[in-house]
Amino acid sequence: MFSSSPASRRPRRLRAIMAIGAVTALAAAGCSSDKSSKSSGSGAAKGDSQITIGLITALSGSNKALGPDHLNGFKLYLETHGNKLGGHDVKLDVGDEADGGAAAVPVANKMLKEDKVLAIAGIVATPTINAVVPLATAAGVPVVNTGGRPTVKDVSHLWTMSFMSTDPGGAMGPYMAQNVGGPVYVFGPDYQGGYDQIRGFTDSFAKAGGKLANDGGKPAFTPFPTTTDFTPFLAKVKATGAKAIYCFYTGSSAIAFVKNWAQSDAKDVPLYAAGFITEGGTLKAEGPAAAGIITSMNYSPDIPSAANRTFVSAWMQKYNGEQPPATAMYSWDAASVLDQAIAKAGPNPTSASVNEAIKALGQIDSPRGPWQLSADTHVPIQKWYLRKTQLDGTALANVKIGDLATIGS
């Protein structure tokens, strides 16, 4: 008897919800059509040259820690350049790639089909590249990518600001083979990015005559992300007679690795690594344990160039004196590349003309030093730096102690 009452209530509630939904949708549609008619109207009438740039980044999900740096680097460039790229006012259309991959597809589709963006910048996770780049390529829209770079078949519309994942190790290998004076013990996480990073090191290290200290001469790959305690892995290092450790870790793995290393038998074996191990918040969480780590990176905030001083001082002024992470610099460069390419694309830039202009940019003056895009891979050909984590004032910082090779292909 009584059980019928909730059942009969349900359709009514459903109807109410549907009604509310319908009203909201109508209102939203009304608003948006209103807005778009206004903006396109004004654009057509005044010859207003506003352009829309899409920025896809991780504002939620597992890469939430990285997203803000990408966004802030791009925004900082706009703020310090009168909100203009290539002389046109910019409307920044920010989309959230969340956990990456398929989650970013509707975001990209909206940018490409509804918002008609001139170009897309950003993208943190490599699966997002694989999901978004084919869509953008089909629409003829260039993607200026600031995060990870996987292997992509058609790079005609993809331009990477960061690096190839084999590059950090590739720059460090020859240096360590010549300077460490003995075998090196190598660690990395057992996922594709980890294999690529470590392969970059072991290949170039072996070519320069270096020998691995690991059992069987093969790098030690630790289970990812399940390894939270590296102590048992580190316990083997000392007995092998290794003169140094090289590793690639990021985020919470990096923090655990560095803390465990600093309190293990291996603590007097010097630690070398790809630069991400001591970037931004990771370094802060590691604290004093990170002192003395030597890293390979394509950026250091203390590079003495005019372009870098402009970038670093603008960043520090805005973010309480904190030093900019490399990811923010890639994003700054993405804006800078678009700025120059759009300027070259003439008074009425199209996605196609901007894409052509990026291809023809040549040398780019950047906070990291001058670099250029490889004609084959569309990844920077750039100089890598040797950095040491040490006290700079009161806080630990990545201080440049030398130059490594210039690589890129």
Added chain:
Amino acid sequence: MGALNAHLVPAVDGVAYGLLLYVAAAGLTLLFGIGGVLNIAHGTLFALGGYLAATVSDGSWSSALLGLAVAVVGGTLGGAVLAVGTAPLVERGELPQALLTFGLALVGGDILSTVYGGDEHPVVVPHAVNGTVHFFGHVYPTYRLMFIVIAAVLAVAGTLVLGRTRVGALLRATADDRAMVGAMGYAPWRVHAALCAAAGALAGLAGGLGAPIIGPGPDTADKVLMLSMVVIVLGGPGSVLGAFVAAVAVGEIETLGVSISSDWAPYLLFGMMAAALIVRALRGGLGGVGIAMPGKARA
């Protein structure tokens, strides 16, 4: 002797890591084994405790104790939210309650990442235990040695409370026959609420104690939940002793096992879990497979 010496640090570390897992899993096994609530938000409560302890930590003993206190309070409040949320669903069985805790875990996780950001937070442990100690020619973190002592005390205390006190008897009785406990004059909702709060407090405490080892960060909740689940499945839900043995076994596998055969490191843990489940299924029929039988406590 040489081989023994080489594996000494991993063996000791296995005890420390195992006890960390035990402390981390205690709240989950208590609530699941006795209350019948499979708390997916358990890792989130652990992370909350870790964040709270990290926020007040400044390297002094008083801040460390304060950190543990706020972690326990935070965990208890989280447990209270859980109690309120699951109370109307108690009669509907385990799945709706587990789904509700899943929702709470998502909401809680988002609140934590909004408040604390996407970075891991540094935890400053008191200077006296921040360094390393030397034993048998090896170096080992002092905090982990201290952790072994604290966790052992907690394990003994937990066993005594559940096995030797009136409250423990009441909890075990609830697990066996909820209706009978109600008939004895203990309102079931009170027992339920107390269980949720206690499980939350344990999770918060574990987060505070474990923060220097599994730092509070965006992926802490998932990691801790997964490892705690492994411990529960291996040890049997609600079994304090079972969880203890399972946790130390998992700890040793993840350290000593890795040290002896690092090539097999990715497969050791779940390989052993699968083996244990198969053996148990063969020996005791399906009913013996941990997850299939909540609501039965064995102290």
